[in-house]
Amino acid sequence: xxxxxxxxxxxxxxxxxxxxxxxxxxxxxxxxxxxxxxxxxxxxxxxxxxxxxxxxxxxxxxxxxxxxxxxxxxxxxxxxxxxxxxxxxxxxxxxxxxxxxxxxxxxxxxxxxxxxxxxxxxxxxxxxxxxxxxxxxxxxxxxxxxxxxxxxxxxxxxxxxxxxxxxxxxxxxxxxxxxxxxxxxxxxxxxxxxx
Numbered sequence: 176x177x178x179x180x181x182x183x184x185x186x187x188x189x190x191x192x193x194x195x196x197x198x199x200x201x202x203x204x205x206x207x208x209x210x211x212x213x214x215x216x217x218x219x220x221x222x223x224x225x226x227x228x229x230x231x232x233x234x235x236x237x238x239x240x241x242x243x244x245x246x247x248x249x250x251x252x253x254x255x256x257x258x259x260x261x262x263x264x265x266x267x268x269x270x271x272x273x274x275x276x277x278x279x280x281x282x283x284x285x286x287x288x289x290x291x292x293x294x295x296x297x298x299x300x301x302x303x304x305x306x307x308x309x310x311x312x313x314x315x316x317x318x319x320x321x322x323x324x325x326x327x328x329x330x331x332x333x334x335x336x337x338x339x340x341x342x343x344x345x346x347x348x349x350x351x352x353x354x355x356x357x358x359x360x361x362x363x364x365x366x367x368x369x370x
């Protein structure tokens with residue numbers, strides 16, 4: 176739900192029925208806490224002089240699997256006041272030719288390279304609250320970002336999910352017992368994880 180709609184709802188200018196209809200259509204903005212976590216991870220991944228310890232390794236296959244590269248990595252340290260402990264796994268495939276049928280029904284040779292990366296781990300914000308993240312990025316999978324935050328009992332509760340350009344508050348997503356389904360996908364995420 177947008178900030179405007181949330182304010183209108185709190186002021187009583189929207190009925191609860193119209194509010195329910197808007198929740199599934201509109202999206203929220205990523206909370207500032209999670210924006211900072213995302214930014215810290217991007218800095219840790221891409222900075223030439225990272226503030227955190229970064230280890231990345233690549234295994235390149237040979238023979239019939241030549242051109243496939245598996246990547247593993249780990250980031251640990253503090254970036255902009257956010258303590259990170261992140262694992263990275265991914266695969267890239269070199270540029271490969273393939274045929275596709277264009278809009279005129281003609282066969283056309285195109286080149287494509289595929290990449291997929293999953294980033295997951297824990298963080299501690301500058302205010303001491305713990306949380307967890309899981310990102311899936313690339314053109315070989317469904318991209319999403321998921322953010323968990325520590326609650327009173329010490330568990331981490333899923334708070335927000337970003338998919339494409341939409342951001343959803345986890346409470347508004349379809350729940351299946353302890354799982355949440357990302358809209359438009361079959362990807363299920365745990366509602367709670369241990370801290």
